Amino acid sequence: NAGVTQTPKFRVLKTGQSMTLLCAQDMNHEYMYWYRQDPGMGLRLIHYSVGEGTTAKGEVPDGYNVSRLKKQNFLLGLESAAPSQTSVYFCASSYGNRGPNTGELFFGEGSRLTVL
C-alpha cells in the first residue's frame, strides 16, 4: 500500500519556467490538499479538493493552479515560477468529515522545489 506518492521529489527551475507536481493516492480518499512548508512558517494550505472535478483556494493560492480530473490524482501547477515559490510542497489526502478518521490527513514525503 503506497499511500500518498508525490513526483518529482526534487526540482530546480529558473524564474519564469512552468512545472507540474503530481500527487497520487491509493486510499480512495475524497479530499486532497496541497501545502507548502517554509522555515518558521509551518504548513500553509495552497489549494484543496473535496472530490473529483472540484478545487478550492486555500490560504496562499496565488501563483498556483490545480486540477483533480481523477479521484486518485491532484496536480499542482506553477505557470511562471518565482523565487518566492522556493519551498517544500506536501500533498495530503483524507476521508474528510466521515468515519473514525475524520480530519486525519495522510501526507506524502514532499517535493523540494528551488526557483533560481
Add this chain to the structure above:
Amino acid sequence: AQSVTQLGSHVSVSEGALVLLRCNYSSSVPPYLFWYVQYPNQGLQLLLKYTSAATLVKGINGFEAEFKKSETSFHLTKPSAHMSDAAEYFCAVSGGGSNYKLTFGKGTLLTVNP
C-alpha cells in the same frame, strides 16, 4: 476562523526527561485537534488526535495530550524523552463537522540531548 499557536519554536531536553510541547488554539466551533510529527526529510505523520471524546488522548510512541477547553490548550507530553523523539512537532486544528481543513501551527523543533 481557527488558529493555532505553538509556544516555543525550539525545545531542548535531556534523554529521560519530561517532554512538554505547548499548543493553544482558537476556534469558533468545537474543534478537532491534532499533533503531527515530522522526522528529517519526511512527510508528517499523525501522533494523536482529539475529536470530542476523552479529553486525555494517548498516541503513538508514548505521547499523550490533554484537551483543556477552559485554557484552549492541547499540550503534548511524554514522561521520558528518547533520542528517537528528536523531530519537529506540529499542532493542528480543524472545525470538525464539515470543516475538514486543518490549520497548522508553526512547529516546535524538539532536540534530545544524551
